[in-house]
Amino acid sequence: MVTIYYVMIVSVLYFVIMLFSFRNIKDIFRRAKYSTYNTLSGSELVPSVSLLVPAFNEELTIAENVRCLMTLNYPTYEVIVINDGSSDETLKVLIEEYGLTLLPNPQIRGKISTNKVRGIYYNPQYPQLYVIDKENGGKADSLNAGINLSRYPLISSIDADSLLEKDALIRMARMYMENPEETVAIGGDVRIANGCVIENGEVKDVSLPRRMWPMFQSIEYMKAFLGGRIGWSHLNGLIIVSGAFGLFRKDYVIAVGGYRGGYPGEDMNIIIKLHRYMLENKIKYRVAFCPEAVCWTQAPDSYNILSNQRKRWGRGNLKNMIENRDMVFNPKYKIMGLLTMPYNVIFEALNPYFRITGLLALLGYVLLDMTNWKVLVVFGLVNFLSGYMLSVGALILEEIAFRRYTKLSDQVKMLLFSALKFVGYHQLGVLWRVQGHIQYLQNNNSWGTMTRQSWKDKKEAA
């Protein structure tokens, strides 16, 4: 019985969140369509941003990524690539591409402690670009090193396997400028680039991934970002700003001690820390989500890499929940303590266990003839339909406001895969999360392998 209530509550919650998304979509659409970003992107009044790009063994994608970041439509910004002690040619690729030389006396302003910085590379011909070479210390450590070097009041973290749309940053800045006092962080919309045609650091032609795993993730991301995060940001209850693309107030990031190293899930961690800091100090704030700022990222396209990524996420999520357990149901933390955190503990972290026990119980009932199989079928169908409606809702949001996927065949494919997702992929997600939790208990602390493909190979494969 518990299971049924559980599923009902989850579905209702999802629907409520999605309802908020729908409420906001009209504004988002108009904002995306009618704002004059071009004029804004030349203005002296737009705050300057330091883009931080942590790179560990990214020799295949880094050149394209930096080329993309160098041509953003934005008045004043700098790109700081942090080579986190890569064992491949990441640093060499950059040095050759941009003719960088070692800066004799770099001026490092920040004081967050990081692993040793070996040197900073620069070429006056590309005045926006800095490359930090440091000893390996993980993604959080790299971001901290980047913060230390950065000159500007806003920082933005960007994954080295991602490409920003030309207007992405200015769209985010526009949202920041609506309310610069209170905004501490803004997340961007992350989409899957597998299958798209990439040329000169930009996405030329948008289409869905050809392969199965990226396709499922495409649907999943769309649902999470459009269906979920727009709604959560409306309540100011966002618990995560994707590590792939987010904008932060530097002063507050420094105030909470920078990124936490040594464990995955640093992107969720920094947001929880910001919420905690602002609420404890009773400062009015918001963590926003800017769906019109789009970042295209490379999704893992094989089972192994994907399962590693998901186990890591499961591990990071659990760690963050355990570390911040005092916030759960604590009225001091308002929406965060009363809604977001409990939601994440009960419906995200513990989700697999409810599902597994529920399924076992149902099977047991049927086997013991305590209920008949029809109930099981009905239950399964209701479960499937509510899930499917949520996915379709996300697709409708996409179609109302963004229309990135123009081909009819792509839209049919999305509808199909939204349904297929419930046969196998969902169950695997549950399995991976459990495995992640087991890794946590085993104290497995590694990042796991994350192999990249060059954007060029991708183009040929697509």
Place this chain on the structure above:
Amino acid sequence: MSQSATLQRVQAVDFYGRLEEEVREHSQGTALLFLYCAGDSSGSEAELSEVQSFVDQLSGDNGKVLQDANYGVMAITLPGYSLDAAHYQALLLKQHLQGRLGEADPRITLAALTETPSMQTMKQMAESTRLSTSSDIHIFTQEEADREHNRILIVDQDATVREFLQIRLAMQGYETLEALDGLEALELIAKWEPDLVLTELNLHGIDGLPFIHHIQQLDVKESPKIVVLTEKRVEQTISQCFQNGVDDYVTKPFSPVELDARIRRCLH
């Protein structure tokens, strides 16, 4: 790339050098005709041999056919032909080519020479043949040769801005080409060698200061003047641009009259 650009220039010099010799031999009363076949078959062997055979059967046997290996433009000298006679032959030649090569779409520019034309004028004729959009035979006059053609490359990703600038500048007698992004612009500058580049700073592919640097490092005879026309109004960017040798900086929204004056001042 720079190597092939050098090679192209050598070939071009070779073509115009030979043509000049040819024209000098019979400078009086010679008709000079440039021919370019638009379409896929431009500059093919078949075309060249067709033209050659046409010229061979003309009376007054001194006609010569030369071809520019880079672009496939052909130059034909017709000694002893007056303008109207040459025009008639040109019409026949056009018909002949259209009959023999199905998809040929010949563009012809014709001039009757009174003196040896300068290499510049001949280049101008070849160019106008190549870029011509009409299949009518174009008679190239002295007046046209005298007009100074400054070339301006317009680089902007906004089609409306490009169109506006293109029309306005063309009306003032400038030759213009358009480029959508930084990489296309660099390619065009190397090939077309404009006198002035009118560019936005915010471009795809490559933009801003790196783009300016790349223009200046291109292997061209004379680096083009650079006028920036952009939305960017950040003081620091403006000063960096001037430090890096940009000739002028105009911000959008701009006054067309002011832009005209600034371009004129840059060119003279």
